[in-house]
Amino acid sequence: MQFKYNKYAVKDLLKGFGSHAVLILVSITCLFPLAWMFCSSFKTQQTIFRDMSLIPKEFHWENFAIAWTRGGFGVYFLNSVFYTVAVISGLIVIASLAAYAFSRLEFRGKGIIYSTFLAAMMIPIPGAFVALYILLIKLGLVNTRLGYILPQISIGLSLAIYILKTFFDEIPKEIEDAAMVDGCSTIGIWWHIVLPLAKPAIAVIAIFNTLAVWNEYILAMIILQDKAKMPLQRGLMIFQGAHFTEYSLLMAGITITVIPIIIVYLFMQRYIIQGIAAGVAKG
Amino acid sequence: MISGCSGKPAQVMSSNEIVVWHWLSDRSDAFDALARKYKIETGINIRFELYTPISVYTAKVRASAQANKLPDIYGVPSLERKDFASLIDAGHVTDITPLMEENNAAWKNSFFKGGLIMNTFPEGNQYGVKPGTYGVPIDINNIQLIYNLSLLKKAGWTAPQPPSTWPEFLALGDMLKKAGIPGMVSGWGEPWMIHCFADNMAWNIMGKDKVLATIKGEVPYTDPDWVKVFALFKEMKDHGLLSEGIVTMVNKEAEQTFANERAAIAFNGSWGVNVYDSMNPGLKYAVAMPPKVNPSRPMYIWVGTTSFIVNDRSPLKQDAVKFLQWLTDRNQQTVLATEMSNIPSAKACVDVLEGPIMDFVAGMENVVHPRLLPVEEFPLVTEVFDKGIQSIIIGEATPETVARSVQDMKEREIKRAERFKAIKANK
Amino acid sequence: MILKLPVSLKKIKPGYIFVLPAVIMLALFYIYPFLKVLQLGFYEWDGISTKTVFVGLSQFQDIIFSDRVWWQSMWHAAYITILALVFQNGLALLLAMLVDRGLKYGNIYRVIFFLPPVLSGIVVGLIWNWIFNGNYGLLNHWLSNIGLGNLSRSWLSDPKTALTCVAIIHMWKGFGWAFLILLAGLQNIPRTLYEAARIDGASAWDVFRKVTVPLMIPVFVLVMVLTVLGTMQIYDIIVSTTNGGPGYHTEVPVSRIIARMLYSSQFGYACAMSLVFGVVLVILSVAQMKISQRLKQT
Incomplete structure (x- = not known):
């Protein structure tokens, strides 16, 4: 008995140490590019590729201010926030309604419609931008915010439906049956019961799509024309000429755009980890 | 703190405004300044719109061409001859040969030969395009x-x-x-x-x-x-x-x-x-x-150039061409050249350049490009x-x-x- | 609260109303462009001209039977996908399990591992080009520091290593997602099950095999499907590092499609390629789902 305990104690110690070693090693590879990018923001066009050390010899704090003004970040920032919120809210509402229907409601053609959504997720169509552009013109949506938001909702739709349906399938039916007995309508169940329970799935979808919308620029360039409607990425493009790239300003600009994402992620990941355990316990 | 954006509401294109699309981020500010200068001189509004990087710009031009929504003037990065011919065929390009030849080919001769090569379709070209010049070079390189x-x-x-x-x-x-x-x-x-x-x-x-x-x-x-x-x-x-x-x-x-x-x-x-x-x-x-x-x-x-094309469907094409003539005029070319040390397409302004770029200028005598050939x-x-x-x-x-x-x-x-x-x- | 609906609406099954917005979006922004692309696959078109030439199935035939480079590119993407399924997801699972145990500072790791996906393609390209550079790159530098200098090479230009290096970059960028989803799945497993198993004297491997794996199957399937779909469509990394080179060694399906569409003026052909690609992806995904259903039953 004594021997067993010692063996386990040493094993646990090694396991703990080993685990941390692996985790730290991987963390370094993840942090390195971010650190390099951040430090490069302080360098200049001349030193950025010559001074290879992480800590810059001089700190050019003004790069951030210059990047902000020249990049026109003020307006673009607000636009990106607006687009992100709009796309995520629209996506979650539309996808969860559909996912709930696929998961819980019965209607003819359900299987086919669901399969179509799945197929849409699997068949990418590069080259769709021409048809999309013409469609938006016909709908009168070209160069409008709505015209920029709707396609992005559509892009994230299939995956969101898939994730939510899988999630809804796992929710015990008893909760809903109880609610129905209480006299709750279908949409009431959706809004009051199922959606709150799906917080982790919603958080995952929110993060996926926030990143996609935040980094989006191709559709913005094609669909939008007014500078006042452009998202953040448009600001970054200023620093990348066809031939001439202003690297340190670009790095400063990218740093500025990355910070909000990290904040959103910090906020969201707690929901993902919370798990359904809490929800089930309450029910 | 916020540069330039006046937050205007979405507007209908005012009939007196010429819209120019391009991808040249490094010259964006210079273009805007020149637009303001032109407005002071002639009262005509010019609006430069920037879309980058090049790959995205090209996609936008293609999509807009399909929908016949190209602007009054648009830049072309090195376009495949075939695409250029298709654009002309589809009616998106104004034939500016007459204007080039006007006044004893005054405009044409103001350019380095190389700049025109890229924008001209020679006799007997395989695409059946009427021989002539269809684009205006605004800078040149080799x-x-x-x-x-x-x-x-x-x-x-x-x-x-x-x-x-x-x-x-x-x-x-x-x-x-x-x-x-x-x-x-x-x-x-x-x-x-x-x-x-x-x-x-x-x-x-x-x-x-x-x-x-x-x-x-x-x-x-x-x-x-x-x-x-x-x-x-x-x-x-x-x-x-x-x-x-x-x-x-x-x-x-x-x-x-x-x-x-x-x-x-x-x-x-x-x-x-x-x-x-x-x-x-x-x-x-x-x-x-x-x-x-x-x-x-x-x-x-x-040789390579950056060129602008005038959209043949534009109601403002006469004014658009005039603007391009102004843009390639000695004064404006000098501004652009000093901004970014690109070789201007106008021969006359070369004197403002100095340094190693002059070696490149000297090479302008021997430039060719596959596009020089009819096929x-x-x-x-x-x-x-x-x-x-x-x-x-x-x-x-x-x-x-x-x-x-x-x-x-x-x-x-x-x-x-x-x-x-x-x-x-x-x- | 019962909503008062007009009689006619009440007759429509709620299912249809719930899916209506999604169906409208799909129809407009996916099905319509898809049909256009499908149609163009049957025409030769350069993308600009107003004339198109109907060529029937010949473009599809060319792609399936004569386009050697196309299938090479498909194999390249498959190679990266296999590596990703094994190493990227294996690592992600390992890390997720380590963090799931309630390790100290687990929260910090969760954030750090998600940093690679957040980084823009430009930064990723610059950094990894620097690491893999043949002349002054970091990897060669470190190798010579630990005495393995003879392994130095131009990693992204050597046909033997280029594709694998691209795969490494892709896995580095992607494991954060897999980690996140797997962790979420692991956290959903009630701790009580683990305790019960341990009380019963099960070893760590048994716990993994009998408790973790069965409960995680839906999550594994999700991660697998997403990995395959995402990796087969790899493009941005290729563009910022090797551009499909050297030669055709790192060409992938999407880079071939874009090349044909925008640079070879064969828009119709590119559309046909998109469709063939889509069919391959559907077959792969359906196969995965069928296999996992069968596994679920055992």
Whole structure:
């Protein structure tokens, strides 16, 4: 008995140490590019590729201010926030309604419609931008915010439906049956019961799509024309000429755009980890 | 703090505003300033809209062309002749030949010849486009070899000039190899740049007529002269003239490597002067044409331009052309030239430039481009050609096998073109 | 609260109303462009001209039977996908399990591992080009520091290593997602099950095999499907590092499609390629789902 305990104690110690070693090693590879990018923001066009050390010899704090003004970040920032919120809210509402229907409601053609959504997720169509552009013109949506938001909702739709349906399938039916007995309508169940329970799935979808919308620029360039409607990425493009790239300003600009994402992620990941355990316990 | 954005609501295009699309981020501010100047001089509103990077800009132009929503003026990055012809055919391009020829061709003669090559369709061109000029060049560049003089000296190169013959070039390579100094860097991960070098050599080795005959299908790519062209790359590799990793380099990476003195030679365009000077003001370099392989023929280099096209469907096309004439006028060209040290397309303003860029200007006499020829090679054949050279450089293929594979693709494409012609004829 | 609906609406099954917005979006922004692309696959078109030539199935035939480079590119993408399924997801699972145990500072790791996906393609390209550079790259530098200098090479230009290096970059960028989803799945497993198993004397491997794996199957399937779909469509990394080179060694399906569409003026052909690609992806995904259903039953 004594021997067993010692063996386990040493094993646990090694396991703990080993685990941390692996985790730290991987963390370094993840942090390195971010650190390099951040430090490069302080360098200049001349030193950025010559001074290879992480800590810059001089700190050019003004790069951030210059990047902000020249990049026109003020307006673009607000636009990106607006687009992100709009796309995520629209996506979650539309996808969860559909996912709930696929998961819980019965209607003819359900299987086919669901399969179509799945197929849409699997068949990418590069080259769709021409048809999309013409469609938006016909709908009168070209160069409008709505015209920029709707396609992005559509892009994230299939995956969101898939994730939510899988999630809804796992929710015990008893909760809903109880609610129905209480006299709750279908949409009431959706809004009051199922959606709150799906917080982790919603958080995952929110993060996926926030990143996609935040980094989006191709559709913005094609669909939008007014500078006042452009998202953040448009600001970054200023620093990348066809031939001439202003690297340190670009790095400063990218740093500025990355910070909000990290904040959103910090906020969201707690929901993902919370798990359904809490929800089930309450029910 | 917020620059320039007045937050205007979405507006209907006012009838007095000319819209110009472009992708040139580095000249965006200069363009806006010129637009304001034009408004003061003529009362006409000009609005420049920037869409970058180039790949996205091209996609936008294509999508808009389909929907007939192109603006009054739009820039074109190096457009495939075929696409340019299609744009003209679809009615998106104004024929400006009459205006070029006006007043004893005053406007036409104000440009460097090379700038017009890219925008003109010659007699007997394969696309059936009416010969003439369809675009206005606003700047011009050419591609040559650039040598880091300090590194050359370090390797033991004592002559005051860079190599001008092929044997000298190889000898320099041997010196670099011995001294452990990396050789040439260039954006050869981008196939067109490899093609540029190969094309320059081809014109020198066999002359314009044979190159044209090959494209027409009359001479095969397995011809010894072409094998010689392919073999040059192997020679360069063997003699230490090529840097490690050149076959997957993007041009920006090559520029940054050369600017930071990590390579002795660069094959780059005149726009590189800006990059080098901004990254390393102390860099000592010299510009030279690629060395001749065939001493009895001239050496040629490629020209490139940035051009603007006037949309033939625009209700404002008369005013648009006038604006472009103003833009390419001496005063405005001087502004653009001093802003970013690009070579202006207008010959007259060259006097404002100084420094190594003048070497590039001198090269304007010998510029060519495949677009000068009435017939262009199939893009797929060019792709196999360029990728084949990459294979030679990494030692995966021999000049002979590459020549064979290019010729095979050529024959396939010829058959395909005939098949489509037959289908078209039967409709 | 019962909503008062007009009689006619009440007759419509709620299912249809719930899916209506999604169906409208799908129809407009996916099905319509898809049909256009499908149609163009049958025409030769350069993308600009107003004339198109109907060529029937010949473009599809060319792609399936004669386009060697296309299938090479497909194999390249498959190679990266296999590596990703094994190494990227294996690592992600390992890390997720380590963090799931309630390790100290687990929260910090969760954030750090998600940083690679957040980074823009430009930064990723610059950094990894620097690491893999043949002349002054970090990898060669470190190798010579630990005495393995003879392994130095130009990683992204050497046909033997280029594709694998691209795969490494892709896996580095992607494991954060897999980690996140797997962690979420692991956290959903009630701790009580673990305790019960341990009380019963099960070893760590048994716990993994009998408790973790069965409960995680839906999550594994999700991660697998997403990995396959995402990796087969790899493009941005290729563009910022090797551009499909050297030669055709790192070409992937999407880079071929874009090349044909924008640079070889064969828009119709590119559309046909998109469709063939889509069919391959559907077959792969359906196969995965069928296999996992069968596994679920055992």
